Amino acid sequence: xxxxxxxxxxxxxxxxxxxxxxxxxxxxxxxxxxxxxxxxxxxxxxxxxxxxxxxxxxxxxxxxxxxxxxxxxxxxxxxxxxxxxxxxxxxxxxxxxxxxxxxxxxxxxxxxxxxxxxxxxxxxxxxxxxxxxxxxxxxxxxxxxxxxxxxxxxxxxxxxxxxxxxxxxxxxxxxxxxxxxxxxxxxxxxxxxxxxxxxxxxxxxxxxxxxxxxxxxxxxxxxxxxxxxxxxxxxxxxxxxxxxxxxxxxx
Amino acid sequence: xxxxxxxxxxxxxxxxxxxxxxxxxxxxxxxxxxxxxxxxxxxxxxxxxxxxxxxxxxxxxxxxxxxxxxxxxxxxxxxxxxxxxxxxxxxxxxxxxxxxxxxxxxxxxxxxxxxxxxxxxxxxxxxxxxxxxxxxxxxxxxxxxxxxxxxxxxxxxxxxxxxxxx
Numbered sequence: 107x108x109x110x111x112x113x114x115x116x117x118x119x120x121x122x123x124x125x126x127x128x129x130x131x132x133x134x135x136x137x138x139x140x141x142x143x144x145x146x147x148x149x150x151x152x153x154x155x156x157x158x159x160x161x162x163x164x165x166x167x168x169x170x171x172x173x174x175x176x177x178x179x180x181x182x183x184x185x186x187x188x189x190x191x192x193x194x195x196x197x198x199x200x201x202x203x204x205x206x207x208x209x210x211x212x213x214x215x216x217x218x219x220x221x222x223x224x225x226x227x228x229x230x231x232x233x234x235x236x237x238x239x240x241x242x243x244x245x246x247x248x249x250x251x252x253x254x255x256x257x258x259x260x261x262x263x264x265x266x267x268x269x270x271x272x273x274x275x276x277x278x279x280x281x282x283x284x285x286x287x288x289x290x291x292x293x294x295x296x297x298x299x300x301x302x303x304x305x306x307x308x309x310x311x312x313x314x315x316x317x318x319x320x321x322x323x324x325x326x327x328x329x330x331x332x333x334x335x336x337x338x339x340x341x342x343x344x345x346x347x348x349x350x351x352x353x354x355x356x357x
Numbered sequence: 358x359x360x361x362x363x364x365x366x367x368x369x370x371x372x373x374x375x376x377x378x379x380x381x382x383x384x385x386x387x388x389x390x391x392x393x394x395x396x397x398x399x400x401x402x403x404x405x406x407x408x409x410x411x412x413x414x415x416x417x418x419x420x421x422x423x424x425x426x427x428x429x430x431x432x433x434x435x436x437x438x439x440x441x442x443x444x445x446x447x448x449x450x451x452x453x454x455x456x457x458x459x460x461x462x463x464x465x466x467x468x469x470x471x472x473x474x475x476x477x478x479x480x481x482x483x484x485x486x487x488x489x490x491x492x493x494x495x496x497x498x499x500x501x502x503x504x505x506x507x508x509x510x511x512x513x514x515x516x517x518x519x520x521x522x523x
Contacts (some may be wrong), residue, residue: 141496143504148498154504155412159440230441234411237443237522238502244476245497 109167111227114187114284116167116175116293118330119220121188125338126176126209128345129196134170138199141308146202152238159231179349183339184332187282191274193329193338195301197267200253200260204267205247211307212278214243215300224292247311254315261316269320276325279305309356364394370401372430372457379502383460386419393439394421401433406443410502446522457458459483462504463518470522475505483517484509494518 107113130150137143161174168177191209196202217239253264265269279301281289288294309319328334348355361462365373365387373392378384384408388394394405403422408416420436427434446465449457463482465471473479475497483490487509495506495515504517 123493142500144500145498148502149410150408151414151502153412155408155410159411226441228441234408234440234443238410241497241520248497334493 107170108166111284111287112293113164113167114282115158115288116164116228118187118282119216120157121163121186121243122192122209123153123160125186125341126192126205127151127157128341129192129194130198130202130206130346132344133202141328142199148244149206149245152235152242156235156238156354159234161226163231178345183342186334186338186342188276188329188338189274189334190326190329190335191271191278193335193341194271194274195337198263198299200263201271202203203246203249204264204271206242207250207266207311208271208275208308209278210239211244211311212241212275212300212304212321214239215304216295218299219295219300220229223294226316228293242282247262250311250317251315254312254317264315265317268317269322272320272322273324273326278331280327280330282330329343331333363390364396365392365393365399365400366395366402368397369427371397371424372426374477375440376419376422376426377420380414381460381462383456384435384453385456386423388450388456390453391416391419391444392423397432400431401435402427403435403437404475405437405439407439407442407445413502417499444522446519449519457519458485461516463507463516465521468521468523475520480508482518484512484514487512492508 114320121230127150130146130153131142137146143291157178158174161177165172165174193207194201195286214236216238217232221229221236223229223232250264253260255261263296279297281297285294285297289296370387372397374385374387375384378386378389389409392404393407393410394403395423396403402453406416406419406423416438420438424434449464452466457464463485466474466481470481474481475494478488478494480492482492484492489509491510491512492507494509495508496503499517503519503522505520506515507517508520
């Protein structure tokens, strides 16, 4: 493929939204209240919509007949390049919110930069997504504050979720080979430059939510290279079930 | 107000105005501002539409509806989905805003007011049933991606608010 780097780069961005969107979609009919259920699935829908734009573009670049659906549904686990954070399970509502919050702050900053990409398709997608993601970030930040600065029990659960998920945050700022290549061409975003501002905003909000900032210096990584936690396999078996069972089926 | 060029052939306006948003049937896609261009080239109409929200499932249906309306009118149709410039609620026409209100969906406020309503709980959105501004946000997210849920504290009517998107 001529544009292998660009193709990989798009998939790296899109897989985060795809896998997180699938996680949020799991709450459909299972949210803690009707309003939060609808909110989580709305976020999921936004993310899937964004993923379609990315995969349609990737499919055009691949130019080998693979459709957006093939790219979304028919890859093997190691071929998904999402960050580990996105695939972490919905252990309880605090984990769902914690994961969303830690991702949203990054996602919003990332998209703001991607709008300046010299690749006009990516810039246009980012321009569209940034509006939706700023809404997600409001939602998840509000809930972190509400749970953190809530009852003793909600605070303890929110703290536990943040403590556990913290180890997956550093990976957001790692650059793959394709990332580096795209940054050098002015197409990609240099995520390393977003890191300080990210931790500053996250810490500020956690303080407001009366939560402790984890002091762990050990961080997990691997998702961007296709080395995932055990959770992804289960998620993919759900996600891919219909296409694997009834190949090429359509609604 | 975001101004961007909208290029629609006069002969097509009447046809396109009859196509409505499948989720808000009182609202024509023209008043919604999702049709960005429609040009006749020989016997083919090239239409560009833009999604309100990325994941809006109505877009596929809208594309199909436009196609069938044009075919009925004797044209061939090609539909393209464009992302840039991104759709904004500013593109809803005043007739569209009125149709929303009549349907029971509060039309979007301006960006600043929207923010203070959704983030600070200010009471500015008027109830579509009784007109009172004594309303509260129930949830930032509603029955579709473009709406938030509200309730009127005076007449108790629950209603949707069309979120401002800039």
